[in-house]
Amino acid sequence: xxxxxxxxxxxxxxxxxxxxxxxxxxxxxxxxxxxxxxxxxxxxxxxxxxxxxxxxxxxxxxxxxxxxxxxxxxxxxxxxxxxxxxxxxxxxxxxxxxxxxxxxxxxxxxxxxxxxxxxxxxxxxxxxxxxxxxxxxxxxxxxxxxxxxxxxxxxxxxxxxxxxxxxxxxxxxxxxxxxxxxxxxxxxxxxxxxxxxxxxxxxxxxxxxxxxxxxxxxxxxxxxxxxxxxxxxxxxxxxxxxxxxxxxxxxxxxxxxxxxxxxxxxxxxxxxxxxxxxxxxxxxxxxxxxxxxxxxxxxxxxxxxxxxxxxxxxxxxxxxxxxxxxxxx
Numbered sequence: 001x002x003x004x005x006x007x008x009x010x011x012x013x014x015x016x017x018x019x020x021x022x023x024x025x026x027x028x029x030x031x032x033x034x035x036x037x038x039x040x041x042x043x044x045x046x047x048x049x050x051x052x053x054x055x056x057x058x059x060x061x062x063x064x065x066x067x068x069x070x071x072x073x074x075x076x077x078x079x080x081x082x083x084x085x086x087x088x089x090x091x092x093x094x095x096x097x098x099x100x101x102x103x104x105x106x107x108x109x110x111x112x113x114x115x116x117x118x119x120x121x122x123x124x125x126x127x128x129x130x131x132x133x134x135x136x137x138x139x140x141x142x143x144x145x146x147x148x149x150x151x152x153x154x155x156x157x158x159x160x161x162x163x164x165x166x167x168x169x170x171x172x173x174x175x176x177x178x179x180x181x182x183x184x185x186x187x188x189x190x191x192x193x194x195x196x197x198x199x200x201x202x203x204x205x206x207x208x209x210x211x212x213x214x215x216x217x218x219x220x221x222x223x224x225x226x227x228x229x230x231x232x233x234x235x236x237x238x239x240x241x242x243x244x245x246x247x248x249x250x251x252x253x254x255x256x257x258x259x260x261x262x263x264x265x266x267x268x269x270x271x272x273x274x275x276x277x278x279x280x281x282x283x284x285x286x287x288x289x290x291x292x293x294x295x296x297x298x299x300x301x302x303x304x305x306x307x308x309x310x311x312x313x314x315x316x317x318x319x320x321x322x323x324x325x326x327x328x329x
Contacts, residue, residue: 001019001020001021001022001095001096001097002017002018002019002020002095002096002304002327003017003018003020003060003092003094003095003096003304004016004017004060004061004062004094004095004304004307004308004325005017005018005020005058005059005060006046006047006057006058006059006060006061007057007058008057009047009048009049009054009057010047010048010049011048012044012047012048012308012311012312012315013308013312015047015061015307015308015311017304017305017307020095022097023092023097023098023099025071025072025073025076025099026073026099027073027074027075027076028073028075028076028101028102028103029072029073029076029099029100029101029102030069030071030072030073030076030079030085030087030099030100030101030102030105031069031070031071031072031097031098031099031100032065032067032068032069032070032085032087032097032098032099032100032105033067033068033069033070033096033097033328034065034066034067034093034095034096034097034098034327034328035065035066035067035068035114035118035326035327035328036065036066036067036114036115036117036118036119036301036324036325036326037062037064037065037066037093037094037098037118037324037325037326037327038063038064038065038093038118038119038122038123038151038322038323038324038325039062039302039307039310039311039313039314039319039322039323039324039325040063040064040122040123040151040314041150041218041241041243041314041315042063043061043062043063043311043314044311044312044314044315046061046091047061047311053090055090055091059091059092060091060092060093060094060095061091061093061094061311062089062091062092062093062094062095062098062307062325063088063089063090063091063093063122064087064088064089064093064118064119064121064122065086065087065089065093065098065100065118066084066085066086066087066108066114066115066117066118067084067085067087067098067114067328068082068083068084068085069081069082069083069084069085070097072102073102076102078102079102079105083107084107084108084114085100085105085106085107085108086105086106086107086108086117086118086120086121087100087104087105087106088100088104088121088122089104093325094304094307094325094327095304095327096304096327096328106121106282109286109289109290111290112289115298115301115324115326116295116296116298118324119151119296119298119321119322119324120285120289120296121282122267123151123152123154123155123296123322124155124159124285124294124296125267125271125278125281125282125285126152126155126240126265126267127152127155127156127159127216128155128159128281128284128285129265129267129270129278129281130156130216130238130240130265130267131143131156131159131160131163131214131216131238132163132281133270133274133277133281134236134238134263134264134265135214135216135236135238135263136236137160137163137165137213137214138163138164138165138213139163139164139165140164140165140166141165141166141213141214142165142166142167142168142207142210142212142213142214142232143156143160143165143166143167143168143212143213143214143215143216144167144168144169144170144189144203144212144214144215144216144227144230145157145160145167145168145169145170145180145185145215145216146170146171146191146215146216146217146218146219146223146227147170147171147217147218147219147243147317148169148170148171148176148177148180148185148188149169149171149176149177149179149180149320149321150218150243150317150319150320150321151296151319151321151322152218152240152241153169153171153180153216153218154179154180154183154296154297154321154322155294155296156216157169157180157183157184157185158183158184158288158293158294158295159288159294160216161184161293162288162293162294165213165214166186166187167184167185167186167187168185168186168187168188168189168203168206168207168212169181169185169187169188169189170188170189170190170191170199170223171188171189171190171191172190172191172192172317173190173192174190175320176320177189177190179297179320179321183297187206189202189203189206191223196222196225196226197226197229198226199223199226199227199230200226200227200229200230203227203230204230207230207232210232211230211231211232211233211235211258212227212230212231212232212235213231213232213235213236214235214236214237214238215227215228215230215231215235215236215237215238216238216240217237217238217239217240218240218241218243219241219242219243219244220239220241220242220243220244220245220246220247220248221242221243221244221245221246221248222244222246222248223244224237224248224250225248225250225251225254228250228254228255228260228262229254231258231260232258233258233259234258234259234260234261235258235260235261236260236261236262236263237260237261237262237263238263238265239262239263239264239265240265243317244317250262296321296322297320297321297322298321298322298323298324299319299320299321299322299323300313300319300323300324301323301324301325301326302323302324302325302326303325303326303327304325304326304327307325310323310324310325
């Protein structure tokens with residue numbers, strides 16, 4: 001089978017597609033024919049050796065897939081060949097076939113295509129866990145989403161609206177903000193300005209001086225401090241990631257003022273600490289999808305031969321919504 005390989009940590013352009021032996025599932029594993037594999041920001045960090053997890057070399061990136069089960073391990077009871085599934089893999093997704101732990105797979109919901117299935121779990125589970133479990137977002141509150149046109153940003157807008165919040169989307173261009181309005185944002189802020197405090201000022205203006213109740217921040221860099229300064233009394237900043245490439249250093253007196261909270265969101269580990277809560281969140285997402293309240297925006301599809309270009313696009317923050325690699329397309 002063909003797979004994208006990272007043979008040494010370094011530039012994304014060094015990734016290569018090669019023929020490698022088809023993997024064989026272990027007792028509790030599935031072998032899945034990959035029909036779509038979503039591209040996520042950690043993929044770009046991982047191949048460069050910049051992620052907190054460094055897989056043994058060589059490895060195939062790609063953590064989120066959908067496809068059809070080809071075979072199952074001897075101890076697998078709930079899946080069989082021919083089943084359509086979504087799965088999280090940590091690595092291995094950008095290939096024609098992928099090994100999946102059966103506990104990390106789920107049936108593809110009725111009415112959901114492969115592209116949508118591959119784009120659903122990581123971003124939407126992160127956003128629901130962040131907004132509900134960590135941020136305790138309430139109906140009627142104001143949510144500000146930074147990096148709002150990216151995969152996690154779009155999911156946060158849709159989930160915020162499904163939870164009854166007023167959503168202000170912030171992004172770096174007018175065309176990105178147009179997409180944010182299409183998926184439900186009530187107000188938008190273009191923060192591509194030389195004035196670092198424009199974001200704070202605009203949020204305060206849009207909230208009548210009250211500030212935001214919750215800020216969802218997957219960007220970091222120069223945007224985090226203005227967002228903290230724009231938090232309302234007991235407002236919460238959710239730390240999702242650092243797509244801008246810089247981990248900001250926030251003066252802690254900003255948290256003391258107005259009793260603000262800075263809250264880390266690590267969905268991957270949360271599933272180990274609270275598996276029951278994770279399953280409840282999955283059921284909620286399925287209900288919202290069936291009701292038409294959430295639907296991942298897949299803006300582009302890449303063949304496996306161009307998978308490294310897809311990873312470079314997300315690393316350079318050129319992506320709107322989600323993009324997927326289609327190994328068998």
